[in-house]
Amino acid sequence: MIYERVTEELKERFREAWAVAVLTGAGVSAESGVPTFRGGGGAAVWRGMPVEKIATPEMWRADPVTFWQWYAYRREVIGRAEPNAAHRAIAAWERRFERLTVITQNVDGLHQRAGSRNVLELHGSLWRVRCPQCGVKMEDRRVPLPEIPPRCPSCGGILRPDVVLFGEAVPEAVFSQAVAATATCDLFLVVGTSAIVYPAAALPVLAKQNRAFVIEVNPETTPVTEIADVTILGRAGEVLPRLSPEGNGGG
Ligand code: BV8
Ligand code: ZN
Numbered sequence: 001m002i003y004e005r006v007t008e009e010l011k012e013r014f015r016e017a018w019a020v021a022v023l024t025g026a027g028v029s030a031e032s033g034v035p036t037f038r039g040g041g042g043a044a045v046w047r048g049m050p051v052e053k054i055a056t057p058e059m060w061r062a063d064p065v066t067f068w069q070w071y072a073y074r075r076e077v078i079g080r081a082e083p084n085a086a087h088r089a090i091a092a093w094e095r096r097f098e099r100l101t102v103i104t105q106n107v108d109g110l111h112q113r114a115g116s117r118n119v120l121e122l123h124g125s126l127w128r129v130r131c132p133q134c135g136v137k138m139e140d141r142r143v144p145l146p147e148i149p150p151r152c153p154s155c156g157g158i159l160r161p162d163v164v165l166f167g168e169a170v171p172e173a174v175f176s177q178a179v180a181a182t183a184t185c186d187l188f189l190v191v192g193t194s195a196i197v198y199p200a201a202a203l204p205v206l207a208k209q210n211r212a213f214v215i216e217v218n219p220e221t222t223p224v225t226e227i228a229d230v231t232i233l234g235r236a237g238e239v240l241p242r243l244s245p246e247g248n249g250g251g
């Protein structure tokens with residue numbers, strides 16, 4: 001069912017839930033000024049290249065400069081961004097439910113900055129790098145980067161962001177935790193994702209199969225709309241605080 005606003009019935013569902021999982025995508029950070037990949041009818045492109053071409057291990061190997069220019073650009077945008085009312089509402093829910101798991105496809109770290117502690121980063125983090133040559137992995141918050149591509153301080157190899165690129169597997173440990181949280185929750189929220197990138201896109205279906213009540217929050221319909229119990233058409237920063245008026249962000 002498609003709703004234009006948060007109803008009393010939805011607030012009641014929310015009050016009664018005890019184990020909640022929230023799957024988020026780029027749309028949850030849109031109101032922080034972080035551009036989404038897709039949505040608004042647009043394809044995911046940067047400088048005319050599809051994101052599915054840039055964010056690949058093949059691109060990192062063949063053209064590390066272009067590859068890193070895209071990541072340097074995103075580090076600049078995200079480095080300036082602040083968590084918004086949606087991130088804050090989700091962080092406040094951790095105190096409210098027996099169990100709350102944030103499963104995010106985002107690599108921006110904004111959920112954690114808003115105070116969420118139980119966050120599964122399915123696609124890794126923009127703020128970690130690793131060196132495929134010597135295996136070193138480290139936090140790296142430098143903006144701007146001193147050189148493009150950035151090099152490993154230990155061996156001089158070309159670094160890569162510690163994110164899951166297209167064609168790479170989501171780390172088994174993280175994904176199995178996401179599957180467990182999804183299969184055992186009674187309320188599953190899908191917020192700000194076009195729900196087309198796998199394996200994340202399989203989680204709402206799994207939640208439904210395990211009888212969770214599935215609520216989608218997105219200004220547009222997506223493939224999840226077909227299986228969701230309710231889709232609330234709206235922006236995350238406006239809708240999420242209304243589900244729990246006593247949480248941060250007001251009613
Ligand atoms: C794998 C990290 C196998 C790096 C990312 C054909 C069919 C099925 C699958 C495939 C296929 N062809 C290829 C595949 C596989 C591929 C895939 O799913 N492709 C899709 C495009 C079809 N998947 C993979 O490659 C995955 N790996 O399959 O491995 C394997 C197995 C074993 C061993 C080896 C290999 C890996 C996928 C991970 C890719 N990495 N990023 C980085 O970010 O730099 S994905 C990238 O897309 C981002 O991380 C992003 O989070 C993710 C998903 O996008 P969304 O978050 O949903 O964002 P999007 O822009 O699309 O949508 C925004 C939404 O927000 C819109 O709906 C919009 O309406 C809404 N919105 C806007 N404003 C608001 C809002 N909502 C609320 N409030 C607002 N204000
Ligand atoms: Zn190295």
